[in-house]
Every structure is written in C-alpha cells, then in structure tokens.
Amino acid sequence: MSTPEDTATEAAPRVVQGFRDLYGGAPDGVWAAPGRVNLIGEYTDFNGGFVMPLALPHTAVAAVRLRTDGVLRVSSADIDGPALRLDAATLAPGADTSWAAYLTGVVWVLRRSGYDVGGADVHLASTVPTGAGLSSSAALEVVTALALNDLFSFGIDRPELARIGQRAENEFVGVPTGIMDQTASACCEAGHVLHLDTRDLSVRQVPFDLPAHGLELLVFDTRVKHALGDGAYAERRAGCEEGARILGVDQLRDVSFAELPAALGKIEDERVRGYVRHVVSDDHRVELVSALLDEGDVRAVGPVLTDGHRSLREDLKVSAPELDLVVESANRAGALGARMTGGGFGGSAIVLVDRDRAEAVTEAVLADFARAGHREPRVFPAVPSAGARRVS
Numbered sequence: 001m002s003t004p005e006d007t008a009t010e011a012a013p014r015v016v017q018g019f020r021d022l023y024g025g026a027p028d029g030v031w032a033a034p035g036r037v038n039l040i041g042e043y044t045d046f047n048g049g050f051v052m053p054l055a056l057p058h059t060a061v062a063a064v065r066l067r068t069d070g071v072l073r074v075s076s077a078d079i080d081g082p083a084l085r086l087d088a089a090t091l092a093p094g095a096d097t098s099w100a101a102y103l104t105g106v107v108w109v110l111r112r113s114g115y116d117v118g119g120a121d122v123h124l125a126s127t128v129p130t131g132a133g134l135s136s137s138a139a140l141e142v143v144t145a146l147a148l149n150d151l152f153s154f155g156i157d158r159p160e161l162a163r164i165g166q167r168a169e170n171e172f173v174g175v176p177t178g179i180m181d182q183t184a185s186a187c188c189e190a191g192h193v194l195h196l197d198t199r200d201l202s203v204r205q206v207p208f209d210l211p212a213h214g215l216e217l218l219v220f221d222t223r224v225k226h227a228l229g230d231g232a233y234a235e236r237r238a239g240c241e242e243g244a245r246i247l248g249v250d251q252l253r254d255v256s257f258a259e260l261p262a263a264l265g266k267i268e269d270e271r272v273r274g275y276v277r278h279v280v281s282d283d284h285r286v287e288l289v290s291a292l293l294d295e296g297d298v299r300a301v302g303p304v305l306t307d308g309h310r311s312l313r314e315d316l317k318v319s320a321p322e323l324d325l326v327v328e329s330a331n332r333a334g335a336l337g338a339r340m341t342g343g344g345f346g347g348s349a350i351v352l353v354d355r356d357r358a359e360a361v362t363e364a365v366l367a368d369f370a371r372a373g374h375r376e377p378r379v380f381p382a383v384p385s386a387g388a389r390r391v392s
Contacts, residue, residue, distance in 0.1 A: 008032030019063040027063035033143035033388035035128035036184035045178025048253035050286035055188035060139035067119030077125035105172030131225035133342020138181035141165030222322040224346030243276040257284040278315035302337025309339030318344030333364035
C-alpha cells in the first residue's frame with residue numbers, strides 16, 4: 001500500500017524551480033488545492049441534494065506570477081511541451097481544448113464576472129491521479145481561482161471561488177458537473193468531512209477521526225480511466241431533470257425518502273425511475289451517515305457505503321467490473337463497507353476497514369484483481385486533509 005504522494009509543501013520547491021527555468025525569475029507565490037474523495041452522496045449535487053466529501057493530501061500546486069499585459073502563459077511539470085501562450089481577452093469556450101482548459105476557463109469566468117485579470121504566468125504540478133474520480137480537474141480550477149484572487153486582491157470568498165471553478169467546467173470545458181468537487185477543494189478542513197447542501201451551499205464540518213476509532217478509509221484507484229465528457233454523465237443529468245419534470249418538482253431534492261415509493265409509481269421510463277430512486281435514496285444515505293458520525297458510530301457507516309454502491313450499480317448503472325470487484329472482494333475479506341466514488345465508469349472505490357484488517361483486505365483485493373486479469377489497483381489511505389491554501 002502506498003502512502004499519499006508529495007504534500008503541497010514538499011512539491012512547492014520543485015514547482016518553483018520549474019517556474020524559474022521556464023519563465024525566468026521567481027513566482028509571486030505558490031498555492032495548492034486538493035483532490036477529493038466523496039464519502040457518500042453521488043450524483044446528488046446537480047439535483048440540489050446533499051454530499052459528504054473530504055479533501056485528500058494529493059494536490060495541484062501552482063506557482064504564479066502576476067502580469068498586466070493580458071498575456072496568459074501556462075505550463076505543467078506533468079506534461080511535456082512548451083508553455084502555452086494565450087491572450088486573456090480572447091479566451092472563449094472551445095478556443096482551448098487542451099489540458100489547460102480547466103485553468104484558462106477560470107480566467108474566462110473571472111473576466112466575464114467583472115474581475116480584471118490582466119494576465120499571469122503559471123507553472124503547476126499535480127499529485128491528484130487523473131481519471132481516478134478524485135477531482136483532479138476541480139483541483140486545477142480551484143488552485144487557479146485562489147491564486148488569481150490573492151494576486152489581484154479580488155476579495156472573493158471560498159464558496160464563490162468554488163462556483164467560479166464549476167462555471168469554468170460547465171461553460172468553458174463543457175462538462176455539466178455539480179458544485180461538490182470545487183466546494184470540497186476550496187472549503188474542506190483537515191480531520192473532517194464536509195456536509196454540503198448543494199441547494200443553498202451551506203456547509204458543516206463534520207469530525208471524521210478514523211484513527212480514534214481504529215479505522216482506515218482506503219482508496220482503490222482501479223486505473224481504469226473514465227471521462228465525464230463522453231456524454232454518460234450528461235445523459236444521467238438529463239434523466240434526473242426529466243424525472244423532476246414528471247414529478248412536478250424543481251429538483252429531485254424536493255422528493256423525500258418517504259415519498260419515494262409513490263413517486264416511482266408515476267414514472268413509466270425504467271431508466272428514469274432508476275435515476276430517481278438512486279438520487280432520493282442517496283440523499284437519505286447522506287443524512288444517515290451524517291447522523292451516525294454525529295453520534296460517533298463510525299463503524300455503522302460501512303453498510304451504508306455498500307448500499308450506496310448497490311444503488312450506483314443497479315439504479316444509476318455507472319459502476320464498472322473493476323469497481324464491483326473491489327467492493328465484493330473487500331467486503332468478503334472483512335471490510336466494514338465499500339463503494340465506488342466519483343462519476344463512475346472506472347476510477348476509484350473506497351473501503352472502510354478496521355486498521356488491523358487493512359493489509360489483509362488490501363491483499364485480498366489485489367489477489368482477486370490478479371486472478372481476474374485486471375491491472376493492479378493503486379491503493380492509499382484517504383486522510384481527511386486541508387482545502388485550498390497559499391503555500392508560500
């Protein structure tokens with residue numbers, strides 16, 4: 001089992017040196033924003049519902065220097081090639097289809113919102129695994145928004161920085177994600193999960209002290225890459241919106257768990273019925289997990305995770321054989337519970353396990369993957385970590 005990769009503090013000197021090599025001179029500062037794991041509440045955020053993410057130690061780290069000539073230069077230590085050079089004033093959706101669109105999209109949103117971004121030099125590196133369902137894109141968006149906010153003294157608060165990141169992904173990149181990923185990256189606190197009401201964006205930091213309970217939350221990155229831009233995510237969002245229309249509500253958040261059986265009886269389309277059943281029941285699971293954590297009954301969260309995976313697999317149909325295998329193998333080996341996390345179709349699964357069973361459970365999953373002929377997953381503990389911050 002690997003430990004979390006570079007912390008932001010450890011990565012900063014490497015990013016600064018890369019900045020100096022590319023642009024000459026020092027950056028004005030270094031910022032970091034984390035990826036996230038979602039404990040419970042999947043596909044609920046664009047339905048006005050509830051989610052419970054936690055920030056990871058894995059971060060996007062950006063060294064940034066202010067410019068006033070309208071030029072935006074962007075480079076990544078993780079991608080070969082020269083720095084991209086763009087004109088901030090001519091950015092438009094579709095104009096940048098490179099990896100940097102998540103970053104340049106933030107500049108575009110800021111300028112459209114009346115914030116005069118005069119340009120910047122940016123060099124970054126990330127330890128958030130891409131394609132693993134851990135919100136590497138949100139980390140890029142949030143670290144960019146935070147750095148520019150600080151450098152240009154815009155005075156934007158954390159929830160609004162998250163909204164700017166979401167708009168960049170929705171309107172510039174063209175992926176219709178909800179607000180959870182960016183809010184987690186911007187607002188999470190170490191040692192906590194974030195209870196987020198995605199309708200009013202109210203947040204509550206919920207203590208999540210796994211060591212005190214002798215537990216670990218493991219992430220199994222299956223290394224099966226998914227792409228939310230392939231239309232599957234958008235199709236499910238459209239299906240959820242259709243379900244809300246049929247039921248005569250603004251969003252599926254407005255259907256209570258007690259009302260679910262009657263609501264499902266009004267929907268003829270089996271596909272839409274499954275989407276509605278998942279979203280309403282997952283909102284209920286978030287509230288159940290929140291109550292269990294408030295009561296200190298962390299072990300009881302495990303079966304709720306497994307129930308959530310069943311719903312994602314059967315009702316929403318966004319799982320994958322590798323994700324199902326993690327859940328089945330881990331539970332068979334004595335885990336308290338497990339589920340896929342993120343948008344699905346690959347990516348990662350999380351496993352709640354007694355600390356003294358973590359190694360045995362991990363070995364069981366790896367053995368089952370080998371027998372199935374799958375690539376060995378990458379495994380690391382999900383340590384509830386700090387949200388976006390300035391590093392230096």
